[in-house]
Amino acid sequence: MFKTRKLLRKNKAMLSGVQKKNGYLYWWHSFTGEHAVTGEKKAFFIAFYIINPARSPNKPVFGQLYSQKTKEHMPSYVMIKAGSWGENPKQIHQFFPSEQLTYTKKSLGVNVGVNHLSETELSGSISMSEIDSKMQPEYMSDSGSMSWNLTMKKECPYDVGYTTSALFRSLNIFEMYWHVQGIKTEYSGTVTLDDATYRVRPETSFGYADKNWGKNFSSPRLWLSSNNLISDITGKKLKDTCFDIGGGSPQLLGVVLNRKLLACFYYEGIKYDFNFTKLAKKSKVTFEIRENEEVVHWIVSCSSKKYLLDVDVYCKKAEMVWMNYEAPSGEKFHNRLWNGGTGYGELKFFMRKGKELEQVESAHIQNCGCEYGEYDQLDI
Numbered sequence: 001m002f003k004t005r006k007l008l009r010k011n012k013a014m015l016s017g018v019q020k021k022n023g024y025l026y027w028w029h030s031f032t033g034e035h036a037v038t039g040e041k042k043a044f045f046i047a048f049y050i051i052n053p054a055r056s057p058n059k060p061v062f063g064q065l066y067s068q069k070t071k072e073h074m075p076s077y078v079m080i081k082a083g084s085w086g087e088n089p090k091q092i093h094q095f096f097p098s099e100q101l102t103y104t105k106k107s108l109g110v111n112v113g114v115n116h117l118s119e120t121e122l123s124g125s126i127s128m129s130e131i132d133s134k135m136q137p138e139y140m141s142d143s144g145s146m147s148w149n150l151t152m153k154k155e156c157p158y159d160v161g162y163t164t165s166a167l168f169r170s171l172n173i174f175e176m177y178w179h180v181q182g183i184k185t186e187y188s189g190t191v192t193l194d195d196a197t198y199r200v201r202p203e204t205s206f207g208y209a210d211k212n213w214g215k216n217f218s219s220p221r222l223w224l225s226s227n228n229l230i231s232d233i234t235g236k237k238l239k240d241t242c243f244d245i246g247g248g249s250p251q252l253l254g255v256v257l258n259r260k261l262l263a264c265f266y267y268e269g270i271k272y273d274f275n276f277t278k279l280a281k282k283s284k285v286t287f288e289i290r291e292n293e294e295v296v297h298w299i300v301s302c303s304s305k306k307y308l309l310d311v312d313v314y315c316k317k318a319e320m321v322w323m324n325y326e327a328p329s330g331e332k333f334h335n336r337l338w339n340g341g342t343g344y345g346e347l348k349f350f351m352r353k354g355k356e357l358e359q360v361e362s363a364h365i366q367n368c369g370c371e372y373g374e375y376d377q378l379d380i
Contacts, residue, residue, distance in 0.1 A: 031043070140325075164177050208369055231363050260285075296314070315370045346363070
């Protein structure tokens with residue numbers, strides 16, 4: 001119970017102290033639904049994004065409006081981000097002044113406008129007109145509308161450890177923090193994107209839920225996660241297997257830890273952690289990114305004293321979006337942040353036997369969430 005309470009506290013914690021004027025926080029959700037008439041599958045995402053809420057609580061301020069970044073021009077708003085991947089991918093934004101945000105202190109309960117988030121519920125509705133999307137580039141949004149009414153059951157959490165403890169959070173030691181409440185999250189309900197309605201079922205939602213917060217983003221920035229894996233050995237779905245890989249170049253007290261990733265792998269209910277902060281395990285995660293005109297390709301290798309996990313993921317560029325965020329400073333260095341939810345590939349898991357490797361599993365990856373981007377060096 002203590003561990004469960006600890007994880008729930010990390011997931012509900014809001015921005016505090018200096019982060020209220022120089023910080024961001026967002027809860028991220030992604031899942032797959034099926035068209036109510038045709039049965040066509042569609043991948044979706046929904047995020048609650050809060051940035052510098054104490055700077056301008058009465059009205060939203062957009063950093064992209066100003067070429068000169070001053071304290072008065074730093075962004076301040078609550079943004080609901082929602083959209084889809086696959087055919088005709090899009091991201092839709094709607095903004096609210098931070099004074100309209102309400103939340104509970106004992107558990108995760110966030111409300112702004114008609115949008116609601118808790119540990120078990122996710123509901124809301126947003127829209128962006130075509131005129132505003134074209135005439136207001138500071139909105140960083142496509143046009144469209146999306147509404148949702150969902151319940152969630154989160155499983156397979158990933159606590160990255162003491163680096164997200166209350167002490168480290170209060171000291172702002174890291175530029176960016178990450179907590180995963182549900183590598184495997186079962187969603188149930190409905191989503192309406194523009195005029196199309198989709199049903200979301202627990203067994204085929206292949207959902208995910210996490211939280212990011214801090215003072216700045218990372219470059220490079222990488223994320224991979226899936227809980228839909230089919231064993232090449234048995235041909236059956238691995239029901240209690242999922243993985244989550246994230247990171248890039250975290251900053252510790254201004255020192256850049258270059259190309260550092262964290263990885264968590266649940267194999268049929270047993271957890272394997274590849275975390276460079278846990279020195280005794282001698283964990284190391286390396287990655288390579290390749291891309292051509294059609295796809296982005298992630299090649300990741302996670303190793304420790306006892307285990308080796310290799311993950312190969314592809315995602316079609318036509319099914320992805322360039323995810324738009326501005327940092328608390330008002331800068332937008334990530335202008336090619338590839339983000340998708342229809343990734344596919346292969347996973348191989350080995351156990352070390354002395355100098356030899358014994359293969360434990362080989363599996364096909366589907367419905368993989370994926371992201372990669374580096375800062376636009378011309379803007380820095």
